[in-house]
Amino acid sequence: MLNIQLTVNGELHTILIDPAETLLHVLREKLGLTGTKEGCGEGDCGACTILVNGKSVNSCIYPAIQADGCEILTVEGVEKNPKLARIQQAFVDHGAVQCGFCSPGMIMATCALLDENPTPTDEEIRRGLSGNLCRCTGYQAMVDAVKSLI
Amino acid sequence: MKQYVGEKRGRLEGLDKATGRALYAGDYRMENMLELVLVRSTISHGSVRSIDVSALPEDVMVFTGKDCAENIVADIFCDTPVFAGERILYLGEPIAVVAADTREKAEAAAKLVKVEYDLLPVVRDVEDAKNPAMPVLHGESNLLTDFFNEKGNVEKGFAESYLIVEDDFETPPQDHGYMEPDACFAYVEDDRLMAYTSSQNVFADRVMICRALGLTPEQVRVRAAFVGGGFGGKDGHTCQIYPCLVSWLTKRPAKIVLDRREVLACTYKRHGIKMHVKMGFSKEGKMLAFDGSAVLDTGAYAGYGASVHGLFTEHFTGPYDIPNVRLKTETYYTNKATAHAMRGFGAPQGAFATESIISRAIARLGLDPIQMRLDNALEKGSTGSLGQPMDHCVGLKDALKLVQESDLWKERAANTDPYVGYGVAGGFLSCGLGQKITDNAKVSVQEREDGGFDIGVGLVDIGQGSGTALAAMAADLLETDIENIHMVMADTDKTEDCGPTAASRSVFIAGNALMAAVKQYKKAKEAAECGIVPAKGEAAFPESTMDMGRIGFPHAMYTFVAQAVKLRVDPVTGSVSLLDIAAATECGKVINPLGLSGQIQGGIGMSIGFCLGEDCSFKDGVLVHKDFSTYLMPTAMDVPNIASYHVDAYEVSGPMGVKGAAEVSTVSIAAAINEAVRQASGAELNKLPLSPEEILKALESREE
Amino acid sequence: MSMFYQPLTAEEAIAYLARENTMACAGGTDLYVNRKHGKFLDKDYVSLDKLQELKQVTKKADGWHVGSMVNFACAEKLEIPGAACLAMAAAEVGAPQIRNRGTVGGNIVSASPAADSVPALMALDAKVMLRSVSGERVVPLTDFMKGPGKTDLKPGELMTEIIVPEGKGSSVFSKAGKRNALAIAVCSQAVYLETENGKITEIRVALGSVAPTAVRAYRAEALLKGTEEKALTCAEFKAALKAALLEDISPIDDVRATKEYRQTVAFRMLMHNLSVLWKEETVC
The missing domain is CATH 3.30.390.50 (CO dehydrogenase flavoprotein, C-terminal domain)
Structure with a gap:
């Protein structure tokens, strides 16, 4: 077991982890942040997407130890990030939230996309969201939601 | 007064989901909770000789069928055990469940359970199933059900035909691909078992749990957690009984969450079907005769296999008025994961075959693809392929015309790229559970002290948006703001049995019951009796006036679609890039246009996967594509822009004019893509998913 | 249970890798999928994530030295003359989340026959630089790749850089x-x-x-x-x-x-x- 320090949604935590524990496991099981979902556990679906130092990553295959000292933003971090709230509302308003299971990851991917490229084209939006599978929407509503934020 | 019906609206619960506050079954956790992992069979067919748990650590518990009051999953056919033992019928069938403090510990322990088997030959496919030398999985033979019917005189129809086109087609099983892996959480409170399930019917869950555990309905409360998609795959037993059993026996909270690989390998699938279609056409393109035969592979247990068989058969011809129709269909058991309900319920498979044949006939006859379909389209007063009357609102022609007027279709004439193709297909899907199946709902309306209303509906909103649609209807009916409507759904203590979230029935059946309940409420209000007891309303789904003596079909009404695609085949690799899709839907009155578009676009996305990437084939009983890196569902880069057009229509039997809409979206796009690929490459493909290799071969032969 | 070392310099990392039964962990995108399926569970890991010196791209006389920990999100933006294929290959890797974590060095050492960056680097005549406590060596990439999951990486070695010659084509x-x-x-x-x-x-x-x-x-x-x-x-x-x-x-x-x-x-x-x-x- 070893200690790591994470700043999660603006709050500093010192957490005792198993050496090879995943960041997803730390968030869900140690910090109780269940907004971040596990859809496949192999980095193939994006449901567990969070931001580490502003970059989108699959937390299910992210060694927690490598996040030591990093800033982490999850879908629960609205208070710390008003932009996230705008994205969440746009997703709801455009019908991009159906069953909702992919929504946290998809919203975090959108957050990273718009940080890097505030005015993406349709093609860039689709590429930006291509690491997140959704089975409900056919992605159209998500593209519409992101476009509404440009 | 503001009208909510007809207005675009995001989900009422949308922000709970978008902020991560919404709890799915796997998100629940309590002190002292046990986490469960299933021990699954490593063989496809045989029996368990022995189970040895001696290597397990002391703080881990194991449960098997012996721990059940009755080792049976109570469903339509009570043929499935909670835990297999005497007979194992598919690879990955649950044999035991391991419970430990953490999932990691349970996973490690499950690997230490030693199971010895006696093997039987594996019934790999329907050919094996028909072979008298192979073992029989259930009853007297491996045939689950069959059907034969002839309407008119098919041979005469072919004799009068100018063109006859026929071919064999094959579609593989498909996985539902819901993003939330199956899960369930249970605990005991005041001597009652409490369960949060991820399923499509909490009342059916309660029946299963009670039977397996030997409890009365009063002892069990089932609530739907937020459900991360179902698409038919959660309309049955996926894992609900296991945490309930463990929790009831240990009095500790218990949770199970399946791993994605378990979901892919072991849970329900769309039926793989082999089909032969022969159609006769007049020179002008009138459909004169249809002769279709098919064998469906239903896997290890009956599930909804017989119902899917019925709907496949009923929809095989497509939504066309064909005077002479012969249908011969059979469904067999095999040693594979059970095929079951999946969005479209048999219709997408048949549509792939039939609409491909129709498109090829259109090409040979030099006709316009939309006009030819308009000339044959069902309309109000027509009879369907079984002779069933089309007495309801039938808007296929309107849907086809909307596609005809779409930008996608209009720009078709100007295309000069030889690798670009355009395809269109029609489709339809029944609403309601069908002939002779109880199809009722009971909805309650209760005025609250704050002036709002609690609307009690026993159905589960699995993500499709029935709750939001029903809230809009309730607000209009009660003439109040939608903020005053509080949906109480899918709770066996607080709502009444409304049947499954299935068969595109939720908004129709619950909407009618809601209207009856509001009427009751208003009556009581006038009599100044309200406030004490909730007003209740009931509804039953209309049945077809035609009775063929079969359970589950035909149906009293259908929803119609026309879907067109523009695509390009890559001359280097033969792979297909979809460029644009236009989809028109007639589903009666549209309650929430945003919700309907979402259903249509989502269903199309799912069938793009069915057409171009997803292959749940089993080889010798073993799933070939075991994970999300090989079982390829479409990403945002694989699905193009999808324009969703809605026919303005009204179904008199539906609440406020509604018909069902959730499933029909999946029916047509695969056939439309297949036709566009044929145009762009010359490849006439009969098997899904479409093979870039075959497309490339066609391109190479065209180059020569 | 595995140990997980997280050194801050390549020097330190090499010292850890000299120990028995250790393996390097770059972005984890491959290792953690393998771990989920029971592979490499008995190993101790040396995280390369904090080695800033391996995340640099510098031009030298013999070509461009791309640090092995350069991820694909960076690699897809590289503008090395003649080496557009490397940026194009990087852009084809997985999806944004994978490109943010997956590294060029990790892609090479995992040695999947389907690795996107390897054919690009081979077409550029790239070489890899390998360091261990006993010294360093430079190996042409074509010689380094040995089979599915197999490379010429010796126990204790760390791939520090990939050398991409500049081309006029x-x-x-x-x-x-x-x-x-x-x-x-x-x-x-x-x-x-x-x-x-x-x-x-x-x-x-x-x-x-x-x-x-x-x-x-x-x-x-x-x-x-x-x-x-x-x-x-x-x-x-x-x-x-x-x-x-x-x-x-x-x-x-x-x-x-x-x-x-x-x-x-x-x-x-x-x-x-x-x-x-x-x-x-x-x-x-």
Whole structure:
């Protein structure tokens, strides 16, 4: 077991982890942040997407130890990030939230996309969201939601 | 007064989901909770000789069928055990469940359970199933059900035909691909078992749990957690009984969450079907005769296999008025994961075959693809392929015309790229559970002290948006703001049995019951009796006036679609890039246009996967594509822009004019893509998913 | 249970890697999938994530030194002259989340026959620099790749840099996958081309997913060297080129595609890539 320090949604935590524990496991099981979902556990679906130092990553295959000292933003971090709230509302308003299971990851991917490229084209939006599978929407509503934020 | 019906609206619960506050079954956790992992069979067919748990650590518990009051999953056919033992019928069938403090510990322990088997030959496919030398999985033979019917005189129809086109087609099983892996959480409170399930019917869950555990309905409360998609795959037993059993026996909270690989390998699938279609056409393109035969592979247990068989058969011809129709269909058991309900319920498979044949006939006859379909389209007063009357609102022609007027279709004439193709297909899907199946709902309306209303509906909103649609209807009916409507759904203590979230029935059946309940409420209000007891309303789904003596079909009404695609085949690799899709839907009155578009676009996305990437084939009983890196569902880069057009229509039997809409979206796009690929490459493909290799071969032969 | 060391310098990392039973962990995108399926659970890991010195790209006399911990999100933006194929290959890796974590060095050392960056680097004649407590060595990438999951990496060695020579020609990368993102290559190909007076003076073709490792197509290259563009339209030359290319590769049937499909695509890709590059060369 070893200690790591994470700043999660603006709050500093010192957490005792198993050496090879995943960041997803730390968030869900140690910090109780269940907004971040596990859809496949192999980095193939994006449901567990969070931001580490502003970059989108699959937390299910992210060694927690490598996040030591990093800033982490999850879908629960609205208070710390008003932009996230705008994205969440746009997703709801455009019908991009159906069953909702992919929504946290998809919203975090959108957050990273718009940080890097505030005015993406349709093609860039689709590429930006291509690491997140959704089975409900056919992605159209998500593209519409992101476009509404440009 | 503001009208909510007809207005675009995001989900009422949308922000709970978008902020991560919404709890799915796997998100629940309590002190002292046990986490469960299933021990699954490593063989496809045989029996368990022995189970040895001696290597397990002391703080881990194991449960098997012996721990059940009755080792049976109570469903339509009570043929499935909670835990297999005497007979194992598919690879990955649950044999035991391991419970430990953490999932990691349970996973490690499950690997230490030693199971010895006696093997039987594996019934790999329907050919094996028909072979008298192979073992029989259930009853007297491996045939689950069959059907034969002839309407008119098919041979005469072919004799009068100018063109006859026929071919064999094959579609593989498909996985539902819901993003939330199956899960369930249970605990005991005041001597009652409490369960949060991820399923499509909490009342059916309660029946299963009670039977397996030997409890009365009063002892069990089932609530739907937020459900991360179902698409038919959660309309049955996926894992609900296991945490309930463990929790009831240990009095500790218990949770199970399946791993994605378990979901892919072991849970329900769309039926793989082999089909032969022969159609006769007049020179002008009138459909004169249809002769279709098919064998469906239903896997290890009956599930909804017989119902899917019925709907496949009923929809095989497509939504066309064909005077002479012969249908011969059979469904067999095999040693594979059970095929079951999946969005479209048999219709997408048949549509792939039939609409491909129709498109090829259109090409040979030099006709316009939309006009030819308009000339044959069902309309109000027509009879369907079984002779069933089309007495309801039938808007296929309107849907086809909307596609005809779409930008996608209009720009078709100007295309000069030889690798670009355009395809269109029609489709339809029944609403309601069908002939002779109880199809009722009971909805309650209760005025609250704050002036709002609690609307009690026993159905589960699995993500499709029935709750939001029903809230809009309730607000209009009660003439109040939608903020005053509080949906109480899918709770066996607080709502009444409304049947499954299935068969595109939720908004129709619950909407009618809601209207009856509001009427009751208003009556009581006038009599100044309200406030004490909730007003209740009931509804039953209309049945077809035609009775063929079969359970589950035909149906009293259908929803119609026309879907067109523009695509390009890559001359280097033969792979297909979809460029644009236009989809028109007639589903009666549209309650929430945003919700309907979402259903249509989502269903199309799912069938793009069915057409171009997803292959749940089993080889010798073993799933070939075991994970999300090989079982390829479409990403945002694989699905193009999808324009969703809605026919303005009204179904008199539906609440406020509604018909069902959730499933029909999946029916047509695969056939439309297949036709566009044929145009762009010359490849006439009969098997899904479409093979870039075959497309490339066609391109190479065209180059020569 | 595994130990997980997280050094801050390459020096320290090499010291850890000198211990028994250790392996490096770059971005974890491959290792953690393997761990989920029970592989490498008994190893101790040395995280390379905090080694800033391995995340640099610098130009030196012998070419561009790309740190092994440069991730694909950075690699897709690289503008090394003549090395467009590397950026293109990086852009084809997985999806944004994977590109933010997956590294060029990790991609090479994992040694998947379908690795996107390896054919691109092979076509660029890249070399890898390996360091251990006992010294350092530089190995051509083509010699480094040994088989599926196998490389010439010796116990205790750390891949620190990939050396990409600067070229005056142009290069391109193509990938056939089964979907447009998060796809594993069914056949991939990188081509580097230099021409002079309408003739090919230098050509390097490398392919992925058509052999146990990414491979150079030396026979096809030999045929192409010295030819003019119009030779490519000659049926006889094309037939000889295809025969040569098919000798260079040894694809198999697997869950993603058949051997025949891979062969067909490999050749069509070569013709396509040559025409794309020829156009670029003429414009320049």
